Amino acid sequence: xxxxxxxxxxxxxxxxxxxxxxxxxxxxxxxxxxxxxxxxxxxxxxxxxxxxxxxxxxxxxxxxxxxxxxxxxxxxxxxxxxxxxxxxxxxxxxxxxxxxxxxxxxxxxxxx
Amino acid sequence: xxxxxxxxxxxxxxxxxxxxxxxxxxxxxxxxxxxxxxxxxxxxxxxxxxxxxxxxxxxxxxxxxxxxxxxxxxxxxxxxxxxxxxxxxxxxxxxxxxxxxxxxxxxxxxxx
Numbered sequence: 358x359x360x361x362x363x364x365x366x367x368x369x370x371x372x373x374x375x376x377x378x379x380x381x382x383x384x385x386x387x388x389x390x391x392x393x394x395x396x397x398x399x400x401x402x403x404x405x406x407x408x409x410x411x412x413x414x415x416x417x418x419x420x421x422x423x424x425x426x427x428x429x430x431x432x433x434x435x436x437x438x439x440x441x442x443x444x445x446x447x448x449x450x451x452x453x454x455x456x457x458x459x460x461x462x463x464x465x466x467x468x469x
Numbered sequence: 470x471x472x473x474x475x476x477x478x479x480x481x482x483x484x485x486x487x488x489x490x491x492x493x494x495x496x497x498x499x500x501x502x503x504x505x506x507x508x509x510x511x512x513x514x515x516x517x518x519x520x521x522x523x524x525x526x527x528x529x530x531x532x533x534x535x536x537x538x539x540x541x542x543x544x545x546x547x548x549x550x551x552x553x554x555x556x557x558x559x560x561x562x563x564x565x566x567x568x569x570x571x572x573x574x575x576x577x578x579x580x581x
Contacts, residue, residue, distance in 0.1 A: 361511070397574075398573060398574075399557050399571030399573055399574055400512070400557075401571075412567065413568065416568070450511070456500045456517060456519070456561065457502070457514055458502075458569065459514060460513070462509070462511050463510070463511050
């Protein structure tokens with residue numbers, strides 16, 4: 358498949374634990390985005406990578422959230438000391454242009 | 470964060486009917502995107518609009534970029550059951566081509 362893939366599809370964890378969410382963008386897409394979506398809401402921007410560097414991380418809610426893209430392809434979103442309020446669907450998108458973003462299926466994170 | 474005003478919030482229609490939904494903003498947008506999201510999936514790009522006044526079709530879907538650059542609409546003609554889902558508008562504000570700003574979605578139900 359040529360689309361954006363995300364793993365795991367579901368993650369259940371306990372409050373205070375550390376989690377990593379992975380995104381494989383479409384091959385050749387230089388831009389990668391992470392969003393968070395709560396029920397009944399549109400996606401909320403978290404961070405944007407152009408190549409290996411985070412071009413805009415202003416959407417990360419606090420310093421418990423961190424993302425990397427070391428080789429300019431796969432990205433990992435890392436959440437430390439998870440809280441119940443972190444429960445949401447985490448979406449990844451990639452793009453070649455600055456406009457048309459293509460989304461993966463998301464990772465549903467549940468923090469108990 | 471900043472959001473677009475999207476309406477209606479939900480619609481319940483009969484198969485074969487036409488549907489119209491729209492988004493408005495208090496500020497100018499450079500790009501309008503329309504996405505459809507099915508349960509458990511990421512948003513899928515339907516139509517992208519780049520110029521004020523632009524009218525673009527994709528099968529039974531037609532979208533327009535408002536002349537004032539502060540609004541956009543999406544029409545679906547002759548609806549079918551697989552049109553069911555949540556439709557989101559999204560866009561880039563003037564001077565910012567990184568963070569997509571999203572509407573809250575229009576939930577569409579089609580009665581066969």
